[in-house]
Amino acid sequence: MAEEQMNFQAEVSRLLDIVAHSLYSEKEIFLRELISNAADACDRLRHAALTQGGLLGDDSSFRIRLKADPSARTLTIADNGIGMNREELIDNLGTIARSGTAAFVQQLENKAEGANLIGQFGVGFYSAFMVAEKVEVATRRAGEDRGWLWSSDGRGAFTVAEDADAPARGTRIVLHLRQGEEEYLDAQRIRQIVHTYSDHIAVPVVLESKKEDEPDETLNAASALWTRPKSEITDEQYKEFYHHVGHAFDDPWLRLHFKAEGVMEYTGLLFVPSQKPFDLFHPDRKPGVRLYVKRVFITDDCAELLPPYLRFLRGIVDTEDLPLNVSRELLQNNPRLAKIRQALVKKVLGELKQKAEAAPEEYANFWETFGPVLKEGLYEDGQQRDTLLALARFRSTTREGWVSLADYVKDMKPGQEAIYTITGDDPKALAKSPQLEGFAAKGIEVLLLSDPVDDFWLSMVPAYDGKPFKSVTRGGADLDSIGGGDKKDTAEAEQQDEAAPGIDALIAFVKLTLKDQVKDVRVSKRLTSSPVCLVADEGDLDMHLERMLKAQHQLDRSSQRILEVNPGHAMVKALAAQVGKDGAGGVVEDAAWLLLDQARIIEGEPLPDAVAFSQRLSKLVEKGLLAG
Incomplete structure (x- = not known):
């Protein structure tokens, strides 16, 4: 097939223009992004090979190879993972096929926010253009005969052509470096970057030797981070693992690393982000935690692992109690997975409760970011409703900041028998509602509920601590029996x-x-x-x-x-x-x-x-x- 030229999606072109003008404060993270993508490709092939025979052939050990060629001014990152066919090349590298693309790029154009957003949106491949004037991607999907070559200078178009020299399987990315980026051809600099950002990658990252009589060098520990003793893992290693598994650039707010033994055996390494994932409110409500079985990646789309109201979590769960060749059908309504899910929910909510008590200001920031999602559980999860009500925080008419239901009830006026609420789109507008005037006159606190889910969970939750929820916009306002208020x-x-x-x-x-x-x-x-x-x-x-x-x-x-x-x-x-x-x-x-x-x-x-x-x-x- 002859070489075919295509144009990037409009948002990709804008994105590449931003990247080319040094969006990142630290350009070196391009290597982290490409190694992370390569590791994901190896994980996906390892899983696919469990159910499809012949995908691995004689090459069953996975690795990521780095090669620096100063004379050609190229840096190569190659993996023997799942690879891509022609359609996948075009879809993955020519478009951003995700909801909200235009809004994302618009945010990204604010360069102060850009470094935090680009990885969060899962487009880290394009960071290669920060250091490269041209990028070539040679790839062959495992189990297929035809290889393909994708090439672009990042200026609005790319070419795709059949490539007989593509790897037997996997992907080889060749970066033709710009003038002034020679440091990324230096072996010591490459070692330092891999050790800093990619030591946790479970696939060996190998630097090819420049001399025939010297062996290649493995640069990372190449073991699953979650299997190591917590005492041997540094905060920096945890942070970089979060960046990898969550495709994130922010630092995690909360970390949970635990191992369950007994009837059920599983390990969890979960993170609560400090910033809102870009697709948090996408209608699909996809989970952010990967499922592993005996350290083999199974899926990053396991809706049975955690409820949708905890989809902001990032990390992994690795269990010993499922078969390696577990299918999509076996995951659905699986009693073992249901028990793991129940335990994980209890664990996460318990940690959030401890954080709310020990660090209320930090927890308030968490609630500001993820409260609207967590409140979905009030509507969906009757079993955890009491726990979620205790975790919930609200704006109100009488306080600055957030108030818990426990504090609201404690400060109720004499004769007050209900928790009063008003729902709308904006807390500031709600606070000016005429329906609140009589309540304000008596100093009665009213909760200002402005998240879309509020109207729905209120219909499912009749009361808290024996006090019914009552909307101030419904029915007669019986304020005569309630004491308090300014004399005037x-x-x-x-x-x-x-x-x-x-x-x-x-x-x-x-x-x-x-x-x-x-x-x-x-x-x-x-x-x-x-x-x-x-x-x-x-x-x-x-x-x-x-x-x-x-x-x-x-x-x-x-x-x-x-x-x-x-x-x-x-x-x-x-x-x-x-x-x-x-x-x-x-x-x-x-x-x-x-x-x-x-x-x-x-x-x-x-x-x-x-x-x-x-x-x-x-x-x-x-x-x-x-x-x-």
């Missing part, structure tokens, strides 16, 4: 209780005017400064949840709401005084519709008739009602 605010609330003259007639008139637009109109106990608000009836869907379901086309109807009116508000008093006067009916009718539209605007709901709203507002301004 309490006095204002008591004054408001004295019904303005004509308020009952106004409520009846508004109810008659709005008819089937609202479920009811009533005097509000929760409003102190706003004239009106909308609330859901006790048995109806929470208003924010309903809006979410409609936006996702999971609900095709809207529930009628209750319009609550503040009898102490100047506008409401003025309207109450107008009811029954000759010629005032049209004014009060327009005002009734304006009150409803004002309540809709506050809730962030679209107006059904914006033109009518504008006309009514203009008429009332002209009559001087609002001005007076």
Whole structure:
């Protein structure tokens, strides 16, 4: 087949331009990335060979070979792993076939963030262009006859051609180094880089000797890091293993290295990142922990190993209790794997609990990053619900920072029987909601819930410590039985209780005017400064949840709401005084519709008739009602 030229995906071209302009502060990590990819290729072939005969042939020992050629100015990284065919070459090196690519590259263009993001997104191969003016990839997929050569200078295009000289299997990457990058041809420099970043790689990394009478040199320990005694592993080695297994550039926030013995035998080396993985909220919710059996890589996509709400974890689990040739079907509903999963969840949540107690400020940072994911467990995992509730942290109306449910309950007001919540899209906007005014007047704390999952877990969790969760936007606000609050605010609330003259007639008139637009109109106990608000009836869907379901086309109807009116508000008093006067009916009718539209605007709901709203507002301004 003749050489074929193709263009990079647009995002790849932009990415390569960023990389070529020295995105990384330490260029040497290009070698770490290429060695890490080579090790993954060897792991994948080792697993594939368990079920497909003939893939290994006579070459059953895996290795990664490095060769420096100063005269040709080339550095070669070769492995005898799974290799690639033509389609895989194009897919893996010509495109970034992952959700959110454009947003990722846009973030990457902020060079201060770039070094932390590029590896996180799994595109470390492109780091080769930091030091190379041209990259050649010769490869042959194990079990296939045809080899292929991929070549590019990183300037927008690449070529693919059939290559008879490709390795018997695996991949050989040749970097043609730029001027000024000669240090990466020096044997001592290569040793230092491999020892620093890749000592944990379980595949031998071999530096080819330049002299025929000298043996090749293995540069790394070439043993599975998790099998070594913890006392023999340095923090730096743990960190580099995390970088490898998580394709990450940040440092881990928390590390768990443990071994279970007895009925079930397995080893776990798990990390909690300090930064959010790029695909954390991808709809697939793929796991980030690899499964090994007897130190042989099995899969990095084992949904049965950990629940989706722990998908931010990175690391490995190595078990002795599964067959080496375990299939996808055997992993599903496997009782042994289910027991490992149960133990892992308990272990991880236990460590998080200890961290929350010992280092609350650190834990608050963790919650800021991963709390929205962990809360998915409140909805999905009834068995761990109590533990997760204890770990949960929330924003609230009365505190800076985060509050636990235990602290919330401890500080409840005398007579308060419920944990009050309000859900929405933004905590700052929620804090200004009219529904909170009565609660604020009495100093009652309300939790501000702004993650999409909040509406769903609240429907599954009836109470905490015997205290039910209650939305402030639903049902009547029974605040009379709750003590506390500022004296001034309490006095204002008591004054408001004295019904303005004509308020009952106004409520009846508004109810008659709005008819089937609202479920009811009533005097509000929760409003102190706003004239009106909308609330859901006790048995109806929470208003924010309903809006979410409609936006996702999971609900095709809207529930009628209750319009609550503040009898102490100047506008409401003025309207109450107008009811029954000759010629005032049209004014009060327009005002009734304006009150409803004002309540809709506050809730962030679209107006059904914006033109009518504008006309009514203009008429009332002209009559001087609002001005007076």
